[in-house]
Amino acid sequence: MKRPSIAALACGLFLSAHPSAILSAHPATAPASAATMPRFVRQDNGRFSLMVDGKPYFILAAQLHNSSAWPKRLDDAWQAVEALHANTVEAPIYWEQFEPRPGKFDTTNIDALIAKARATDKRLVLLWFGTWKNGQMQYAPEWIKTDPATYRRQRNAHGKPMDDLSTFAPANLRADSTAFAALMAHLRKVDGTRHTVILVQVENEPGTFGTVRDHDPAADAAFDGQVPDAVLRRVKHAPGTWREVFGPNAEEMFNAWATARYINAVAEAGKRVYPLPMYVNCWLRYKDKKYPGMDYPSGGATYNVFDVWRSVSPAIDFVGTDLYTTDEAEFRKVVGQYDRPDNPAWISETGFDPKTAKLLYYILAHGGIGFSIFGIDNPPSKTQTETIAAHARNYKLLGSIDTRIAEALAQKRLQAAVETPGQPRQTLDFGDWKVTLEFGPPAWGTTPAIIPNSPDMDGRAFVIRTDAQHFLVSGTDVRVSFQRTAKDRKHGQLLRVEEGGYHDGAWQADRWLNGDEVDYGINFHKESRLIRVKVGAY
Structure with a gap:
């Protein structure tokens, strides 16, 4: 049954x-x-x-x-x-x-x-x-x-009660679930x-x-038993006891299973x-x-027990x-x-x-x-x-x-980057266009071949491709430039660069940028602003 x-x-x-x-x-x-x-x-x-x-x-x-x-x-x-x-x-x-x-x-x-x-x-x-x-x-x-007689505590290897409710006490699970x-x-x-x-x-x-695991009598009995099939399927292991399957990591794996099953x-x-x-x-x-059980709680979904945790x-x-x-x-x-x-x-x-x-x-x-x-x-x-x-x-x-x-x-139309020490220049690949991010150039003018990182290492940027010709761009302490990479011998160009925002769902430009504002790329400093870029080819 x-x-x-x-x-x-x-x-x-x-x-x-x-x-x-x-x-x-x-x-x-x-x-x-x-x-x-x-x-x-x-x-x-x-x-x-x-x-x-x-x-x-x-x-x-x-x-x-x-x-x-x-x-x-x-x-x-x-x-x-x-x-x-x-x-x-x-x-x-x-x-x-x-x-x-x-x-x-x-x-x-x-x-x-x-x-x-x-x-x-x-x-x-x-x-x-x-x-x-x-x-x-x-x-x-x-x-x-x-x-504690009804709502049993977890116990350590010496039988001492801990400041945790046992996951093997039905009354505990019933109370929390209710x-x-x-x-x-x-x-x-x-x-x-x-x-x-x-x-x-x-x-x-x-x-x-x-403690690494609960030593409630019911927990001890479960630990000495076979690893459940759901866990074995996830970790792709032959049947066995917790010790046989996980060796020195058995107690932490067991507590992860017990905690995940309860939650x-x-x-x-x-x-x-x-x-x-x-x-x-x-x-x-x-x-x-x-x-x-010392550096971090044993039984949580830490990366080393993730598959066991998610199996149940x-x-x-x-x-x-x-x-x-x-x-x-x-x-x-x-x-x-x-x-x-x-x-x-x-x-x-x-x-x-x-x-x-x-x-x-x-x-x-x-x-x-x-x-x-x-x-x-x-x-x-x-x-x-x-x-x-x-x-x-x-x-x-x-x-x-x-x-x-x-x-x-x-839809995988957004790419982003964060300034990294020793990596002041990064590139985002959008297929027919690439976007170059430079985190340490001068405020205006040609970027030197070798540039330092920005003074306070606060640079970041995101770029969204909204359609074939338009991108939304923003960032902090970064210069953004566009280069066409399509193999059709056409040259890319910026058709329009607008600073603005969305109002009632529609883009509204506050001003158009050109000349000094785009000659060496689009510069973002500490202010929050959104730029829409229209690109083309000839």
Whole structure:
């Protein structure tokens, strides 16, 4: 007899224990059609898109501090959101606040977030702080924390209980799944036709600190057993025990499987009620860190366990990276690890630092789905002002054409580059045209054969091909020039260069550029401006 999945049991228990949820799951106002429901899709060309209102959407997000998603804090926090020109806000939903008593759900915070986002024309990404927050159970309700007999803790190799809920305790999974399903039922009821909430993060930086794997008796029994078939198929390995299949890495692989299986069941319970796109963020294994359970939470979707993790998490649409570094080589390395045929480039968190501003362009270069800055609502200070200004230059410009950005990424019509030490000149290939980017030339005049990098290494640029003759271009600290490369013996020329923007969906030129402004290429400095270039041949 086929047994029902854990997620199905959790959802069934939730609906039977809370009949009102059935009404929430089927509100009087019918939900929007599948065509306009937010969706995560893989395009025919291999690119991924988050679809919002039926169109690709590029996330330019501001993430609130952990304790800022309270109604009385939102007005202050939102000042930084507006100053950044973010199109999306990431905000936590706290399990302990949402379910202060078993089965009693308080939607005050969620409703305040949705109202604030709608009033300011923002979209929301909700972060479920449930079983995990930063590798711990900090946001579990008090009634769970004070009842370890029912809601068992993970244990280390010496039998000591840890500050993590065991993934092998059915009561833990049932409680989290029930609460998460209630959250999704409420979202469907209040937002099922508006789609203010476009994406949900399930848990936060999951995994275990203090031990590589759980030593709960049920966990020990599973570890001594056979590796599940789903894992073996993904890693292409013959059957065996965890030790036989993974050797010295067996305990971390096992904890990744256990964590992913648990989170997938929570996500399934939510998707059965309201199937918004869902992702998991990851505390990374990077910066030369290598010890699971010490340097980073063991069990998260780190690159070394990614295939094991994804083998049992189909309800999770993709994995995000919490990438806190200003070292460009490290940033590029991690983006490359997660930009895969089965996963998009997505910065779920990065540091609130002026130096991370240009790194957004690496996500454009990888055809990613978005970028989020953590902890944007800080007390007034010089650092706060400078950091907001650095990121706002990106967000204001990109936000003014975010739909065009997303569509161009989905169709592989956008290319981008970031200034790299020792590489002040880069080229973007558009087939019959190439675009040369120079990051250290003089303000005007001929570029010398050997040029230094720009003084503060802040250069970046993107180019979108809108049709056979037109390109959209912008950047910072860069000179952009066009050369025709088609093999038809015709010469390329700039027919018109316009500075302007889009108004009511149509391009509007503020001025035409010529002469000094284009003789040696188009120069971009610190200001945010958008240029449309029309090219031709003779």
